[in-house]
Amino acid sequence: MITARLPQEEIDRAVEALREGEIVAFPTETVYGLGADARNPDAVRRVFELKGRPATHPLIVHIEHQRALERWALVVPPVALALAEKFWPGPLTLVLRRAPAVDLAVTGGQDTVAIRVPAHPVAQQLLKGFGSGIAAPSANRYGHVSPTRTEHVREEFGDAVRTILDGGDCRIGLESTIVSCVDAVPRLLRPGFITLTQLRAVVPEVEGTPATDSPRVPGSDVKHYAPSTRLSIVTSATLEEVVGQLTADGRRVAVLATRPPRTANKYMTWVNAGRRADAYARELYVGLRTLDKSGASEILVEEVPEGEAWDAVRDRLHRAASAENVVAVDPDIAALRAEFGDGIGQP
Ligand code: TXA
Ligand code: MG
Numbered sequence: 001m002i003t004a005r006l007p008q009e010e011i012d013r014a015v016e017a018l019r020e021g022e023i024v025a026f027p028t029e030t031v032y033g034l035g036a037d038a039r040n041p042d043a044v045r046r047v048f049e050l051k052g053r054p055a056t057h058p059l060i061v062h063i064e065h066q067r068a069l070e071r072w073a074l075v076v077p078p079v080a081l082a083l084a085e086k087f088w089p090g091p092l093t094l095v096l097r098r099a100p101a102v103d104l105a106v107t108g109g110q111d112t113v114a115i116r117v118p119a120h121p122v123a124q125q126l127l128k129g130f131g132s133g134i135a136a137p138s139a140n141r142y143g144h145v146s147p148t149r150t151e152h153v154r155e156e157f158g159d160a161v162r163t164i165l166d167g168g169d170c171r172i173g174l175e176s177t178i179v180s181c182v183d184a185v186p187r188l189l190r191p192g193f194i195t196l197t198q199l200r201a202v203v204p205e206v207e208g209t210p211a212t213d214s215p216r217v218p219g220s221d222v223k224h225y226a227p228s229t230r231l232s233i234v235t236s237a238t239l240e241e242v243v244g245q246l247t248a249d250g251r252r253v254a255v256l257a258t259r260p261p262r263t264a265n266k267y268m269t270w271v272n273a274g275r276r277a278d279a280y281a282r283e284l285y286v287g288l289r290t291l292d293k294s295g296a297s298e299i300l301v302e303e304v305p306e307g308e309a310w311d312a313v314r315d316r317l318h319r320a321a322s323a324e325n326v327v328a329v330d331p332d333i334a335a336l337r338a339e340f341g342d343g344i345g346q347p
Helices: 008-019 041-051 066-072 078-087 121-130 150-160 196-202 236-247 277-292 308-320 331-340
Strands: 024-026 033-037 060-062 092-097 112-116 134-136 177-180 187-190 231-234 253-257 268-272 298-302
Touching (some): 024 121, 033 041, 033 121, 066 078, 066 112, 196 308, 268 277, 277 298
Parallel strands (some): 092 177
Antiparallel strands (some): 024 033, 033 134, 092 112
16 A cells, blocks of 8 residues: 655645646545636636536545644634644544635635645645645545545546546545534534544534535435445345346346355355455555456345444445445345335435
8 A cells, every 4th residue: 555655746746737737646545536617717617527526515625734624714713723733644634614815716615725744645745836725525426435545536537537546545435524614513514534532532412423414515415335236225134035036137236245155056146345444445446446347237235233333334335325226135125124224225
């Protein structure tokens, strides 16, 4: 894994590109970002265009250091300051009231802005060189699987993104934990590597239930983080049985599981991402992309274990699946449907 710094000349060229309003893909410890000068509305609009993302869905502004916070946020409540001091640089995004100068193109027209200080040395080099905020969503097309390697960014955008800084495989592999500090009670909007327990150790009043009706969090839409192949979540107990049924007529099936298969099947591609949540998270998007390309007509994902350590992974998996992707043969799907509403992907 390359997490070393890049040669300064390469950073300088990327900084120059940003200054000219171009788009630069760069690594963070979570996933790769598609970066634009946050003060340049045309560059920001280009990010939305490239991603195919609705203009009302806001981007995260990446900054070099907590000290730059007041340039982007109107007020920094004590809870936000406490979280920033504990977790920055790192995989945490804070939603705050936006400073007047923050462009509405970045915030999707809202009065709030999402801000993060990434820890990845290359992201740090880029931010330091640029000296201002970089607005960046994950470097994937809207609704697709997020990128954790440069080759994923190329798969998503081809030649449309000319500058891609290579920081190797992302260490965490899942998007940042997002906490809104806009209202009196801070609220977890998106689970990530930093868990609710860790947040509460610093700010005990953080509310855990995301506002599921918020249209401003695209990750909350049904079908997000999704491969093109139909994806269904299946219990461990029924996994081999479902594989058997689906492959009976010679169709190929792809499986993402926390264990090896119990029976061999020549029509199946099996990725074992293991039973450690952090290692699984690192493998998740690589695994989904591999399985998506395997020629299978169906991706089956073994339901991950209970417990908070798996919250972020479970969240992404349930959003990657959706109603029409449910395999009827699994009786447990009915239970999942009851729990998650019409579609398994629904929060
Ligand atoms: O780890 C990450 O957060 C990565 C890296 C590149 O930093 N970025 C990322 O960006 O995941 P994106 O755009 O794919 O997801 C950002 C999320 C979206 O769900 C967006 O709606 C939410 O942040 N967001 C941004 N601004 C917001 C705001 N003002 N209020 C609520 N949610 C906001
Ligand atoms: Mg994204």
